[in-house]
Amino acid sequence: MAITSNVAPAAAPNKQTLATAYIDFTDTGSASANWAQQYLPDLMEKEAEIFGNRTISGFLSQVGAEESMTSDQVVWSEQSRLHLSYTATLAGSNGLTLVATHDADGVAVGTTAPYTDGEHGMRAGDMLLVADADKTVKAYVSAIDSTGTVSIQPYGAATMTAAGIANGAVKVLVFGSEYSKGGTGRDGANKANFKSYTNKPIILKDKYEISGSDTSAIGWVEVSGEDGQNGYLWYLKAEGDTRARFTDYLEMAMIESEKAAGDGLTDLAALSHGGTGGAVTGTEGLFAAIEARGNETTGVTGVNPATDLAEFDAMLAEFDKNGAIEENMMFVNRATALAMDDMLASMNSYGAGGTSYGVFDNEEDMALNLGFSGFRRGSYDFYKSDWKYLNDSATRGLINAENTVGAIRGVVIPAGVSSVYDQNLGKNLKRPFLHVRYRASQTDNRKMKTWTTGSVGTTTSDLDAMEVHYLSERCLVVQGANNFMLMN
Numbered sequence: 001m002a003i004t005s006n007v008a009p010a011a012a013p014n015k016q017t018l019a020t021a022y023i024d025f026t027d028t029g030s031a032s033a034n035w036a037q038q039y040l041p042d043l044m045e046k047e048a049e050i051f052g053n054r055t056i057s058g059f060l061s062q063v064g065a066e067e068s069m070t071s072d073q074v075v076w077s078e079q080s081r082l083h084l085s086y087t088a089t090l091a092g093s094n095g096l097t098l099v100a101t102h103d104a105d106g107v108a109v110g111t112t113a114p115y116t117d118g119e120h121g122m123r124a125g126d127m128l129l130v131a132d133a134d135k136t137v138k139a140y141v142s143a144i145d146s147t148g149t150v151s152i153q154p155y156g157a158a159t160m161t162a163a164g165i166a167n168g169a170v171k172v173l174v175f176g177s178e179y180s181k182g183g184t185g186r187d188g189a190n191k192a193n194f195k196s197y198t199n200k201p202i203i204l205k206d207k208y209e210i211s212g213s214d215t216s217a218i219g220w221v222e223v224s225g226e227d228g229q230n231g232y233l234w235y236l237k238a239e240g241d242t243r244a245r246f247t248d249y250l251e252m253a254m255i256e257s258e259k260a261a262g263d264g265l266t267d268l269a270a271l272s273h274g275g276t277g278g279a280v281t282g283t284e285g286l287f288a289a290i291e292a293r294g295n296e297t298t299g300v301t302g303v304n305p306a307t308d309l310a311e312f313d314a315m316l317a318e319f320d321k322n323g324a325i326e327e328n329m330m331f332v333n334r335a336t337a338l339a340m341d342d343m344l345a346s347m348n349s350y351g352a353g354g355t356s357y358g359v360f361d362n363e364e365d366m367a368l369n370l371g372f373s374g375f376r377r378g379s380y381d382f383y384k385s386d387w388k389y390l391n392d393s394a395t396r397g398l399i400n401a402e403n404t405v406g407a408i409r410g411v412v413i414p415a416g417v418s419s420v421y422d423q424n425l426g427k428n429l430k431r432p433f434l435h436v437r438y439r440a441s442q443t444d445n446r447k448m449k450t451w452t453t454g455s456v457g458t459t460t461s462d463l464d465a466m467e468v469h470y471l472s473e474r475c476l477v478v479q480g481a482n483n484f485m486l487m488n
Contacts, residue, residue: 013241013245054244054394055244055247055248056248056251056252056388056389056392056395057247057248057250057251058251059251059255059331059387059389060251060254060255060434060436060476062329063329063331063413063415063434065435065436066435066436066437066438066447067435067436067437067438068437068438068439068440068445068447069201069437069438069439069440070439070440070441072200072201073198073199073200073201074198074199074200074201074437074475074477075196075197075198076196076197076198076477076479077194077195077196077197078194078195078196078197078479078480079194079195080192080193080194080195083173083174084120084121084122084173084174084190085171085172085173085174086098086099086120086122086171086172087099087169087170087171087172088130088150088169088170088171088172089168089169089170090130090132090160090165090166090167090168090169090170091167092167093159093160093161093162093167094151094152094153094159094160095149095150095151095152096130096149096150096151096152096170096172097148097149097150098120098122098148098150098172119148120148121174121190122141122144122150122172122174123141123144123177123186123187123188123190124141124142124143124144124187125140125141125177125178125179125186125187126140126141126174126176126177127139127140127141127174127175127176127177127178128140128141128152128172128173128174128175129172129173129175130152130154130160130165130170130171130172131165131170131171131172131173132165132166132168132169132170132171134164135163135164135165137154137155137156137160137163137164137165138154138155138156139152139153139154139155139160139163140152140153140154140155140178197293199283199284199437199475199476199477200281200283200475201283201437201438201439201473201474201475202253202257202281202282202283202473202474202475203471203472203473204246204249204250204253204470204471204472204473204474205469205470205471206242206245206246206249206469206470207242207467207468207469207470208238208239208242208243208467208468209465209466209467209468210235210238210239210456210465210466211464211465212454212455212456212464212465212466213464214234214235215233215235215456215466217233217234218232218233219232219233219234221234223236223237224237235466239468242468242470243450243468243470246470246472247448248395250448250472250474252389252395253283253285254285254286254436254474254475254476255285255286255287255389255476256285256286256287257282257283257284257285257288257476258282258283258284258285258287258288259281259282259283259284259288260279260280260281260282263279263281264279264280264281264282265279265280265281265282266279266280283475283476284475284476284478285476286411286434286476286478287408287411287486289476289478289481289484290411290478290481290484290485290486291486292481293478293481293482294478294481294482294483294484294485294486295315295318295322295482295484295485295486296485296486296487296488297311297314297315297485297486297487297488298488309343309377312377312382313377315412315485316377316378316380318485319380319483319485322482322483323414323480323482323483324379325414325415325483326379326380326381327380327381327383327414327415328380328381328382328383328412328413328414328415329383329385329412329413329414329415330382330383330384330385330410330411330412330413331385331386331387331390331410331411331413332384332385332386332387332390332409332410332411332487333386333387333390333391333397333400333407333408333409333410334386334390334391335409336409336410336487337384337386340372340384341372344372344375345372372384373385382412383415387410387411390408390409390410396408406488407488408486408487408488409487409488410487411484411485411486411487412484412485412486412487413433413434413484414433414480414483414484433478433479433480433483433484434476434477434478434479435476435477436474436475436476436477437474437475437476437477438472438473438474439473439474446471446472446473446474447472447474448470448472449470449471449472450468450469450470450471451468451469452466452467452468452469453466453467453469454466454467
């Protein structure tokens, strides 16, 4: 079945007022706007809200929190893993070269940079599990030389080759240590490590302007808006729309932004705003943080990868490797939400007439409910919610429809809070995994700042106009991104 849409693109806001936006009272040829005739038309004054609630903000308020900051950047640290496990190369039957797959910030660097002695936590006397694709062998660390090469001996054979592990790539896990009687203590000690991350706020601005004469012009259309504005003054709607759009930008910027490469964007000659802050450097948004430090899934079954449990089982396996947080919120687009509903509905055997009863609280004489808000798989609970931002054709839905290969189907966010060390405050704090930091002090709060200039209302200048300014300075903190999943 194909659907043909005859919906014309909605008019977008303009910088100027156009004649085409209003009825022409002198047009005698227009069937819809012929006011030269002697008969009074049935005038419907109320503006029709054909797009419902047009705003998309609210996502961050559901899954995170907001907190003030007084610096140009926010720095936080996260714990490293407790146990020692490595990717390594086995050579010469009993020699291990541990491979650094990630740098100090946890960024993948490939499999070509070996550790040197002292950079890893393995020590002589450790007991190991060494595994390749075919076998797992227990071994003992007999020595570590100055180049970082680890000499090991299998417990059940003279060499690793004889024990069944061929030279090449292996995985290694330290599971204990063993020493003979009367020996000395350990060689060296392992120290706790942590990863430090930083983000900086960006400044967002917008402005609404109208001449003093137009503020007193009464329109024939009764306006309405998301902020509750109503009446026959058109500037009330225009100002309200600007404010609502800016509020959406505050959330969209926290979701989509990324840091600029190098020293930032410096070719800004066209922006003659007199700023002295230097380059535009960007900030790390939600998607960028997950792509850099979290997990991504592209599914396993093609067009609708959420139509079976295989993808979720793969996600569970990845979550098991990380924080294993049981409760997770899923914000997905419409196609993925429906695919999940179909998948969950198919899990139950069908009853009389092909309708599922009982388990899904459906009865024969009621409307069949095939929409599911959540489910449990293994020890994990998933709560599903539609994300308007991914569906609306005026926001991410437009981009997803154009670039289907790189479309974002949804995001999985852990519920609850994390304990982190805040270097600005100098103590451990419990915060949601996701929260917004905004600039504020006793002098100025830049969370959502607005002010009016001009000669309309309270006079601040000789400008015969009203200018409403909007400003915010904020950034997003994504803690524990290893527990997040981006669904591509």
